[in-house]
Amino acid sequence: MSSSSSPAPSYAAVLRTRYACRTFGAALMGRLSYGMISLSLVLAIKEATDSYVVAGTVMALFGLTSVLLSPARAGLIDRHGPRRALLPMATAYALLLTALALASSWPGAPGALLGVLAVAAGACTPPLGPVMRTLWSDLVPDWRLLQRAYSLDTVAEELLFVTGPLLVGLLVRVAPSVGLAVSAALVLTGSLALVSSPAVRVRSGREKAPAGPAPSQGPVSGVRAAPSLRLLRGAPGLRQAIAVSAAVGMCLGAFDLLVIAFADAHEEPGAVAWMLAALSAGSAIGGLVHGAIPWRASNRLRLAFLAAALGLPLAAAGLSSRPHVLIVWAALGGLFVAPAITTAYVIADECAGPATRTRAGAWVNTAFNAGSAGATAATGLLVGRLPLPLCFTLAAAPVVLSAATALHRSRRLTLDTAAPIGLGRERRSDSDAEPQPSVSG
Template identity: 75%
Template sequence: MSSSSTPPSYAAVLRTRYARRTFGAALLGRLSYGMISLSLVLAVKEATDSYAVAGTVMALFALTSVFLSPTRAGLVDRYGPRRALLPMAVAYSLLLTALAFATSWSGASGVLLGILALPAGACTPPLGPVMRTVWSDLLPDRRMVQRAYSLDAVAEELLFVVGPLLVGLLVQVSAASVGLGVSAALVLIGTVTMVSSPAVRSWVGRKEAEEAVEGKGATEATAGKEASGGDSGASRRRLLLADPGLRQAIVVSATVGICLGAFELLVIAFADAHHEPAAVAWILAALCGGSAAGGLIYGAVSWRASSRLRLAFVAGALGLTLAAAGLSPHPYVLIAWAALGGLFIAPAITTAYLIADECSTPATRTQAGAWVNTSFNAGSAGATAAVGLLVGRLPLAVCFALAAIPVVSSAATVLRRPRRAVADSDATLESAQEQARDTARRVSVSK
């Protein structure tokens, strides 16, 4: 832990006890997520010889994976990683293995593949939200948490670049279905290694805490249930989403996803319009490179401004920059704009996760981060579909501007935070956190 006068470094974050082991295991498992989309589409297309079936199977997988993410994270919060995360990883790996086997034969049934893809997506282990919760537990210094979250965001960005490249290499030497098998192995090995880390083994879920407290008497059991948000999952979600800061982080995250999902499709249309299809790879690489650089720079700075103000600035800057990119006279000019806009992507996502962490109690921290992640993915998917309807009907520059409007608008709304709502939210959060700490102390004594 660094002193208060010395800004902590990324090296200090990784030198924290158990950090490298846990983070490395999480990245290994999350590499599967960088590979799965392309692997699944290629494998289903090869088995059925139909892009329509491949797209449908991928959509079924993605829908359950994205929209059930907060539910899966809530299970981890309630039961802990050993009881919830590990079974998810086993089920996910088995279903991916079944998909790999089913797609290894030509003429596979599209219905069967859809039936397998639907629960596979539903069982996707929330390794990213869990790792961010672990960072918060390992690093009580908020400056180090900021650096850890930035490092996490940059690493995740790189995984989604490396993953498709690995799939491309696998396809060159073997069948596309092998990519599904490798994805299954990666997530299982990564999750098992992560759960076996002492940083994760010590994680006590709400249910376990309640059981431990109940063993010491009815009065303490009641207090334990209050600290965990009560018995009702619906009431916990309402409490979780009642905080205006968390709601704003979720909304901004969704609009950032909208902006980026639209941008990727618009880049392809822009390059085609200028007869430079090869520029697409360079533009998207510049976007990812800018995001990585921006994330590392952002995490290394000790900011004086609040998380809310930082989120408004980086989200607004991202939207305005990518809107201006639509005015580029040539795709290779768009590369420079993409690199500039990329500087704000990882900082925006990192800040949204930081706000989610600050606005949640220890009993709901993983689920709060999952809501931010889900909103981003949902926004990206929705924007891709919507922009596909606009391209060809409106000038591309107008499409770029329209894609930027949601994120710029959401950045503006972040600055208008009701004072009374903030006070009420902070009071509720402080009370819940104090109750959770009391529960943790009672559990520790009972053990």
């Protein structure tokens, strides 16, 4: 689709793109499973073992395995295509979740068995998010629409992680393990629908491109290095996106725990839901607005400013006198969450060639999740030992520092070569050669 013949840039135009609704809907169905799995797993394991320690350990094993192996699973998608690699992962993942549901439905189930099943399931988690973002690059080759597509994807994912726990709250009335079974059904059904989409068939036809760094990634030392390492070494823009994504994850992971401590300190535990809801609502609004603005600044420069704009309000939130003040700060900071994540994914897409695009997005996703998990654990050690305002400042420090580093590096880049919306390159038709990224690569 050339830019001259494409529809006017809008979210409706994104959804009117051929195969977009079918493909995006299938991916969202499968990704709803990820919004449910954490709470479902904890509740089911707690019911089976009557131990929060076992439930927390099993959940940690599942999350750690899933996060650490995410780039490897994405590499399989890049190497073999979604149709050949995604479906076996989704099938194995669904079967293992079903086994977990059955095992956890027995009172007194061995914790070791539950842990082994959780680790195996985490290792097979299908990378539906990175796959969908890769497909957006093919579905929407017009640079005027791609940013809107990524913003829509990020906002929708944010809403899934709000809807998922609510759905689990309804299912738990039947039995705690039912949430695991429904998660298995969702991910398998969504993955089946996704790989049957004509968009995936077109994508699979392009998987014959040789693996390795994209032409835009420059010379790479050590030709025997793993593909993921070659990708990281040759793409400074991708390294920036990964660093900022990890910092955003750290900030948000710590914030989730700090608002609980803040509400307890003010004896208003009911305010926690409002604080987190304000953050999510701000993120959804900010993501939609960000995707609709024709940015002229480069992605890397814009990512730096978005990261700083996210961190500063959340640091100031620690100085709030009352919970309702913190809710306002959370909403302000939330305005920049989805835009920052969206921009990081756009940069990852720019820095990757056709054979590494899924893997590049998976690195950004992995960095976010790893940062969130690590910061949550670290914050748990700091709360009660340090004043809460200082804890909020420390939580925001990584994202502000990452912004400063990114801004320093971006000053060496020229802005006049950026595409009108800041995607850093103009997308051409599928028959054209892969374009070289300019300011964001």
